[in-house]
Amino acid sequence: MTAVEERRETVPNPYLEGPFAPIDTEITVDCEVIGDLPADLAGVFVRNGSNPKYPPPGRYHWFDGDGMLHALHFENGHAVYRNRYVTTEALALEQDAGEAIWSGVNERPNFSRPGGPFKDTANTDLVFHRGRLLALWWLGGPCYEIDVPSLKTVGRYDFGGTLASLTAHPKLDPVTNELIVFDYDVLPPYLTYGVVGADGTLVHQTEVDLPGPRLLHDLAITERHTILMDFPLMWDPELLAQGRTRVTFRPDLPARFGVIGRHAAGTEVKWFDAESCYMYHTINAWESGDEIVLVGCRIANPLADGDRERVPHIDVLRLEPFLHEWRFNLVTGTVRERPLDDVMTEFPRMDNRLLGRPSQHAYSPHIAPAPELLFDGFVKYDTTTGDSETHLYGDARYGGETVFAPRVGASAADDDGYVLTFVTDATTGDSEVIVVDAQRPADAPVCRVRIPQRVPIGYHSWWIAADELAPSTRT
Numbered sequence: 001m002t003a004v005e006e007r008r009e010t011v012p013n014p015y016l017e018g019p020f021a022p023i024d025t026e027i028t029v030d031c032e033v034i035g036d037l038p039a040d041l042a043g044v045f046v047r048n049g050s051n052p053k054y055p056p057p058g059r060y061h062w063f064d065g066d067g068m069l070h071a072l073h074f075e076n077g078h079a080v081y082r083n084r085y086v087t088t089e090a091l092a093l094e095q096d097a098g099e100a101i102w103s104g105v106n107e108r109p110n111f112s113r114p115g116g117p118f119k120d121t122a123n124t125d126l127v128f129h130r131g132r133l134l135a136l137w138w139l140g141g142p143c144y145e146i147d148v149p150s151l152k153t154v155g156r157y158d159f160g161g162t163l164a165s166l167t168a169h170p171k172l173d174p175v176t177n178e179l180i181v182f183d184y185d186v187l188p189p190y191l192t193y194g195v196v197g198a199d200g201t202l203v204h205q206t207e208v209d210l211p212g213p214r215l216l217h218d219l220a221i222t223e224r225h226t227i228l229m230d231f232p233l234m235w236d237p238e239l240l241a242q243g244r245t246r247v248t249f250r251p252d253l254p255a256r257f258g259v260i261g262r263h264a265a266g267t268e269v270k271w272f273d274a275e276s277c278y279m280y281h282t283i284n285a286w287e288s289g290d291e292i293v294l295v296g297c298r299i300a301n302p303l304a305d306g307d308r309e310r311v312p313h314i315d316v317l318r319l320e321p322f323l324h325e326w327r328f329n330l331v332t333g334t335v336r337e338r339p340l341d342d343v344m345t346e347f348p349r350m351d352n353r354l355l356g357r358p359s360q361h362a363y364s365p366h367i368a369p370a371p372e373l374l375f376d377g378f379v380k381y382d383t384t385t386g387d388s389e390t391h392l393y394g395d396a397r398y399g400g401e402t403v404f405a406p407r408v409g410a411s412a413a414d415d416d417g418y419v420l421t422f423v424t425d426a427t428t429g430d431s432e433v434i435v436v437d438a439q440r441p442a443d444a445p446v447c448r449v450r451i452p453q454r455v456p457i458g459y460h461s462w463w464i465a466a467d468e469l470a471p472s473t474r475t
């Protein structure tokens with residue numbers, strides 16, 4: 001018996017079952033459309049997610065699975081669906097072995113693994129920069145270039161040899177075409193911040209001092225600044241010193257927001273202390289007079305226990321996020337913050353054309369009252385007031401992140417377009433992409449595109465407008 005076989009104890013895990021269960025087929029299909037496919041919807045909707053290729057050895061965590069991309073290409077009145085694994089170097093090694101080599105974050109890290117104790121799955125996020133689709137990983141590492149629309153993995157991408165490692169959620173400035181990036185580590189420097197220029201190479205990089213290693217997930221940008229975050233969620237330091245990983249949260253420590261000029265040195269960060277919290281995802285930030293406004297999904301305590309039937313958990317992580325606004329005054333150094341809603345939402349998206357600039361709307365998946373993280377609809381927010389309208393998917397139907405696709409020829413309004421998401425029926429396993437008019441979010445979808453296989457619940461997505469794509473052959 002191999003070491004992997006000895007360690008393989010497939011513990012029942014809800015994130016391996018039902019609408020989360022991985023699939024092992026990769027297909028390309030011209031899909032049936034129910035309703036009228038809008039003529040002014042042209043481009044590719046692509047979504048990343050966790051889809052373990054081999055039975056995971058040891059205790060599985062939803063964040064461990066191999067990356068799989070699902071995409072719908074809207075072109076010439078057709079909607080073509082494709083799904084492909086992100087063929088990372090680690091997955092290729094496992095394919096050669098015919099079984100999983102890496103265990104996940106719930107197991108003791110094994111530093112003898114090639115490339116590190118955890119497998120870089122590139123399963124988390126996507127960004128389309130300078131004609132390249134990049135798949136990114138939540139723990140940080142090399143990103144992978146993906147061919148569009150074929151979804152074939154081209155290979156590791158390192159920005160012309162200038163940037164070898166970055167984490168999920170870089171921010172693309174829609175005006176300058178700069179990509180604002182960060183990375184974090186358990187060893188100093190705990191946080192590295194940088195800017196990839198419009199030429200595709202790293203033009204700025206600086207280390208940012210933190211009190212210790214942190215589990216970070218996102219940042220936000222304005223036209224001139226970046227907002228970095230130091231939330232008190234971390235690997236337990238004593239266990240980490242023993243080579244073990246267990247996440248811990250320190251509610252006695254503040255949530256710190258670090259405002260830095262986009263191209264400034266890490267020593268110039270201006271820190272603002274706010275009420276202790278965690279936040280996986282920001283929505284947007286912008287400058288308003290002396291203030292920087294930040295809107296996102298605040299979680300008071302990401303490890304609090306209890307109420308597991310109504311508030312979803314991913315292992316020990318408790319997801320009870322609410323729309324929240326912070327205002328950081330650059331002159332006085334003060335913070336004003338306020339909750340904007342009391343409805344649980346996460347995986348928010350907005351009109352990327354306004355990222356870093358004043359925006360009004362967000363499209364935020366609505367968390368179902370369930371033990372697992374399931375979205376039973378989405379909320380269209382006015383993030384300046386908290387006003388909202390809700391679209392529900394129906395009984396036992398669960399969606400993913402809701403991407404916003406501006407209409408071809410759209411005005412500057414950040415709801416002049418469509419909201420798209422994959423929806424899966426947990427009872428039948430049927431999946432579809434729904435296309436909703438963003439200005440009439442409570443209405444029935446404009447059309448539904450039937451996907452001829454079940455699409456597991458996943459993570460982040462991207463909309464690539466047709467005019468950003470190279471001419472395609474639809475193969």
Ligand SMILES: [Fe+2]
Nearest residue numbers: 168217281460
């Ligand atoms: Fe994320």
